Structure formats: C-alpha cells, structure tokens
Amino acid sequence: MSVMADHWVENHRRDGWRRQAKAGGYRARSAFKLKQIQARFELMREGDVVLDVGCHPGGWTQVAVETVGEHGVVVGIDLQATQPLEGATLLTGDVTDPYTQQRLLDVLAGREVNAIVSDISPDITGNWDIDQSVALDLVAMVFDFGLPRLAPGGALVTKLFQGIGVEELIGCVRPHFSKVRRFSPDASRNSSSEVYLVCRNHTPWSAPSATVGTRFEALMSQRLDVPDDEVDATPSGFRVVRRGSGQD
Ligand SMILES: C[S@@+](CC[C@H](N)C(=O)[O-])C[C@H]1O[C@@H](n2cnc3c(N)ncnc32)[C@H](O)[C@@H]1O
Numbered sequence: 196m197s198v199m200a201d202h203w204v205e206n207h208r209r210d211g212w213r214r215q216a217k218a219g220g221y222r223a224r225s226a227f228k229l230k231q232i233q234a235r236f237e238l239m240r241e242g243d244v245v246l247d248v249g250c251h252p253g254g255w256t257q258v259a260v261e262t263v264g265e266h267g268v269v270v271g272i273d274l275q276a277t278q279p280l281e282g283a284t285l286l287t288g289d290v291t292d293p294y295t296q297q298r299l300l301d302v303l304a305g306r307e308v309n310a311i312v313s314d315i316s317p318d319i320t321g322n323w324d325i326d327q328s329v330a331l332d333l334v335a336m337v338f339d340f341g342l343p344r345l346a347p348g349g350a351l352v353t354k355l356f357q358g359i360g361v362e363e364l365i366g367c368v369r370p371h372f373s374k375v376r377r378f379s380p381d382a383s384r385n386s387s388s389e390v391y392l393v394c395r396n397h398t399p400w401s402a403p404s405a406t407v408g409t410r411f412e413a414l415m416s417q418r419l420d421v422p423d424d425e426v427d428a429t430p431s432g433f434r435v436v437r438r439g440s441g442q443d
Contacts, residue, residue, distance in 0.1 A: 222278075223254030224382065225314060228391070229352075230258055231380035236393055238350040239263055239310045246299070246308050246344070247271040247283075248290055248337050248353075249315030256283050259312060270302050290315070291336050300344075307346035313337045313353040323358070330356040331364050334392075335408040342371055342402070349397040355390050363414040365392065367407045373398055 250271030260282035288295030
C-alpha cells in the first residue's frame with residue numbers, strides 16, 4: 196500500500212472511533228482503548244475501587260464508572276481540570292506532586308485500590324529521546340505511587356511509549372505481579388508506537404524493597420555508563436532525565 200493509502204486508511208479508522216465515541220456518549224475515543232483492554236483482561240469488577248491516572252477529559256473514567264457500578268469508587272486525577280462526572284471524584288493536580296498524592300490518599304480514605312488505569316502521557320517536546328525517557332520516568336512514578344495502595348491480586352494498566360528503556364522498566368515491574376504483558380488495542384493501532392502494559396495479580400509479598408523508579412534509574416545508568424568510544428556506536432542518544440535537575 197502507498198503512504199497516501201496508509202494515511203487514508205488510518206484517518207478513516209480514527210474517524211470511525213471518533214464517531215463511535217460520540218454516539219456512545221464518551222468524552223474521548225480513547226474510551227474504546229480501555230473498553231478493549233477491559234474486555235480482554237477484566238481488570239475492573241463491579242464494586243471495585245479504581246484510580247484513573249491522567250484522566251482528562253474523562254473517557255477512561257466513564258468506562259471505569261460504568262464497570263464498577265454504583266457500589267464502586269472511581270477517583271481520577273489530571274493536570275487539567277476534568278468536567279464533573281457522576282460516580283467519580285476528580286482531582287486536578289500533578290500526580291508526581293506530594294501535595295496531590297496526599298489529596299488522593301485523603302479521597303481514598305484508607306481503601307485499597309483494586310485497579311489502577313493510567314493513560315498518562317507527558318507534554319511532548321518533539322525530541323523523541325527526551326519525551327520517551329520523561330514518559331518512562333512518569334510511568335515508574337505511577338507504579339511507585341500506586342503499588343502501596345494496590346490490593347493483593349489487583350491490576351495496573353499503563354500506557355507505555357516503546358523504545359530504549361522499556362525492557363528495563365518492564366523488568367523492574369515484573370516482580371510485583373504474576374502476569375505482565377504488552378497489549379495494543381485495535382483502537383490504538385495507529386502510526387504511533389502506543390502500547391499498554393497490562394499487569395495482573397499484584398503480588399506484594401514478592402516485591403523488592405527498592406522502588407521501581409530507583410531500580411529503573413540504576414539499570415539505565417548502568418546501561419549508559421559505557422566508555423566514550425562506545426557511545427558513538429549506540430544509535431540513540433537516550434538520556435536519563437531527572438526531574439528538577441535538567442538532563443545528564
Ligand atoms: C491521553 S490523555 C488521557 C485521556 C483519558 N484517558 C481519556 O480517556 O479521556 C493523557 C493525560 O495525562 C495527563 N498528565 C500528564 N502528566 C501528568 C501528571 N504529571 N499528573 C497528572 N496528569 C498528567 C495530561 O494532562 C493528559 O490529560
């Protein structure tokens with residue numbers, strides 16, 4: 196197929212999801228991604244407590260509310276204010292900010308979370324290496340904030356940006372769950388490299404003591420700690436970007 200034809204098929208498919216989202220009353224076509232993930236893996240059940248990270252404009256939150264029903268609890272968080280949605284508590288703030296994390300804990304009021312659904316994606320700078328490393332840092336943080344709240348047997352699904360560091364991050368996450376796999380819903384099979392990491396059956400008893408973020412950063416530093424003359428042989432300029440300290 197020609198590039199033009201590829202684009203036509205892709206746009207047509209996206210329009211299809213957009214139309215369906217509108218017809219189904221969903222705020223975003225991304226709702227279908229979570230619906231497809233849910234249909235395949237049943238991460239949420241009726242009556243569950245669900246945390247939706249990076250929830251704006253609320254498509255995934257709508258799917259979570261539908262799934263857990265009136266006895267469930269859904270808490271959403273995003274940097275951007277999300278329009279109120281019946282059946283959900285929506286917070287505005289940065290999930291990496293301790294103040295926002297405390298507000299989340301206050302809303303959860305000691306309840307364990309059965310499922311964490313995260314579609315979080317950082318602002319794109321256009322520099323693929325930096326964007327991808329910031330995105331992976333953010334995902335590691337979602338695990339580190341979420342895991343202590345996640346019930347044994349619970350699930351966590353998060354958007355993942357494919358590229359350097361992904362295997363290391365997945366390796367850091369594996370000991371926390373008995374099942375970890377990548378899944379690409381039809382609704383997101385587009386030209387981007389978007390994939391979701393689906394983690395099931397939380398096994399807190401087998402968790403290492405160091406955080407996911409610490410282990411991930413150590414692995415990436417090890418990987419990048421190579422003599423100068425070997426660096427040129429590496430095709431990508433992936434750098435570990437530490438929040439607040441610019442880039443290494
Ligand atoms: C793809 S959108 C989510 C779409 C949503 N799942 C839906 O179905 O409507 C990704 C969201 O992540 C949010 N985000 C990025 N970084 C964040 C952070 N540090 N804290 C909270 N939200 C963040 C963005 O504001 C953005 O709204």
